[in-house]
Amino acid sequence: MKVRRCSILHLEPRERVEFNLAGLLAGSDGLVRRQHWVALAPHLGHEVGIDEAECMLLGRISPEAWTEAAAFAGDMRPLLRSLLHKGLVIARHRRHAAFRQQDEAMREGYWHPLAATFHAFTRWDDADAVQAMQETGTTTAAELRQQLGPPPSEAISRVEESEQVRLPTEADNAFDQLLARRVTCRNFDTARPLPLVLLSQLLGRVFGVRATERVTDDTVFLKKSSPSGGGLQPVEAYLLIRNVQGLADGAYHYQPMAHALEPLPGLTRPVAALMLDALAQQHWFADAHVLVALAPRYARNFWKYRHHAKAYRAVVLEAGHLSQTLYLSATDAGLGAYVTCAINEGLLEQAFGLDPMTEGVLAVCGFGWRSTEMVTMELDPAEQIWRAPGVDA
Ligand SMILES: Cc1cc2nc3c(=O)[nH]c(=O)nc-3n(C[C@H](O)[C@H](O)[C@H](O)COP(=O)(O)O)c2cc1C
Known part of the structure; x- marks a missing residue:
């Protein structure tokens, strides 16, 4: 079976923050931070969680040339199977036709x-x-100001007022x-x-x-x-x-x-x-x-x-x-x-x-x-x- 990587893929390192009561009682800030990887592949339309080993393998598979799956032997074998299952690696085999068609649509787009x-x-x-x-208390302009503080100013000047070139004004017409x-x-x-x-x-x-x-x-x-x-x-x-x-x-x-x-x-x-x-x-x-x-x-x-x-x-x-x-x-x-x-x-x-x-x-x-x-x-x-x-x- 021949495989290649999906055509468009971005990998994002994320952090998940969870509350931990035991940690809080033990004197920490009570937050547990876990790092993980998310694959963003537009042909799938949804995020896919992957591990570090899968990340590394994705970096070694060509998105263009078809390669024999057998080339990814040993430890890489179960990783490749997982990536095929997730739709991040595409296979020519009939069994993987749905992901392949989605990926081909991206290539042609x-x-x-x-x-x-x-x-x-x-x-x-x-x-x-x-x-x-x-929920965020940002329904009205007054609430926005209260929750977010003031926004950047409504207009800026790049020179002193005396250096500004004032423009002539015309009487309003129907378009105005x-x-x-x-x-x-x-x-x-x-x-x-x-x-x-x-x-x-x-x-x-x-x-x-x-x-x-x-x-x-x-x-x-x-x-x-x-x-x-x-x-x-x-x-x-x-x-x-x-x-x-x-x-x-x-x-x-x-x-x-x-x-x-x-x-x-x-x-x-x-x-x-x-x-x-x-x-x-x-x-x-x-x-x-x-x-x-x-x-x-x-x-x-x-x-x-x-x-x-x-x-x-x-x-x-x-x-x-x-x-x-x-x-x-x-x-x-x-x-x-x-x-x-x-x-x-x-x-x-x-x-x-x-x-x-x-x-x-x-x-x-x-x-x-x-x-x-x-x-x-x-x-x-x-x-x-x-x-x-x-x-x-
Ligand atoms: C790209 C864009 C998105 C907008 N989205 C919303 C929206 O989701 N809800 C809403 O009530 N108004 C929305 N507006 C309208 C703005 O709130 C509105 O243009 C602004 O309050 C200024 O009022 P005006 O259009 O009467 O000058 C949107 C306007 C633009 C240009």
């Missing part, structure tokens, strides 16, 4: 190794962001006013249906194709309202929709060439409950009429930027551009919008049928009618959306 590892191991499946804030009204919405009106035409306008403005650059029939670059590295526009929009006139609640994919929604069957639970869980219990966002999961097709970017140190960064930035265009489009239409990466992307990928390493969700945006009442705090010190009591006529 052109991921930069560090980006792949970061992407694979910063994902959530069942996080509760609200509970986490409550639009920018000023962009306030992250945490209060949506679940009772008011969203007209289909507003949904259509917004999706077209943010995700729609404005023009194409057709090099050959199989090589087409897209022009959209947001910039994209290499003009590749790899970020797909997957939607959870509820309370939109003329549309059944459910999961959809936006097809940007046709400006059409593609219904995705197979949701196993009500949309509202899925939205809440996907948003890690952030109920203030889960009330929005539309949730948009930004899911890049990484292979489209990595086709040009193979194993590139900046490729993943570019895709993350693109998600940010799309979210800002969505914010402004929603604001222009009189709607509220949000963006968050505190998400259980695993649940969304399951709902939309997406593989984490090829089409994994990066961030979530949403939009819908604003509520007339502010229950959850929004940052609107200029009172563009929410007028202070008594100020409004």
Whole structure:
């Protein structure tokens, strides 16, 4: 049987700290510290504990060339068996086909190794962001200040005030006013249906194709309202929709060439409950009429930027551009919008049928009618959306 090491692997030394009452009574600090190794292999999608001997053997197996397993004899034999069992060493044998296919998918994906590892191991499946804030006493700005002390200052100067070159100011125009009204919405009106035409306008403005650059029939670059590295526009929009006139609640994919929604069957639970869980219990966002999961097709970017140190960064930035265009489009239409990466992307990928390493969700945006009442705090010190009591006529 021939073997080779999995293609992408990072080994992390960790420390586990356990409380020990006997130690405390004997006069120590009561803490027992144990060092151990964790293997982070993105093709597996979960951490794997390994021992020092396994670490050393992993360092001796080529990730490219296939080697006869018999070459690892003696003490190495049980170690190799363990690493095969854990999916860190790949074998050509039929019995190990599942791990081999996962590893081959990684090889064909052109991921930069560090980006792949970061992407694979910063994902959530069942996080509760609200509970986490409550437990750490960091729900409000005042609590944050109390728990964490002051943050780094809000702005910095690199020269004395006298050396600053003051810039001229222009009178605000309609674009300034639009920018000023962009306030992250945490209060949506679940009772008011969203007209289909507003949904259509917004999706077209943010995700729609404005023009194409057709090099050959199989090589087409897209022009959209947001910039994209290499003009590749790899970020797909997957939607959870509820309370939109003329549309059944459910999961959809936006097809940007046709400006059409593609219904995705197979949701196993009500949309509202899925939205809440996907948003890690952030109920203030889960009330929005539309949730948009930004899911890049990484292979489209990595086709040009193979194993590139900046490729993943570019895709993350693109998600940010799309979210800002969505914010402004929603604001222009009189709607509220949000963006968050505190998400259980695993649940969304399951709902939309997406593989984490090829089409994994990066961030979530949403939009819908604003509520007339502010229950959850929004940052609107200029009172563009929410007028202070008594100020409004
Ligand atoms: C990348 C990103 C992630 C965010 N994640 C969250 C989030 O998880 N929960 C939330 O309530 N707001 C989230 N926000 C919204 C910010 O809290 C908000 O932008 C900030 O309070 C400033 O308010 P403004 O957008 O109205 O200017 C996020 C914003 C960005 C850009």
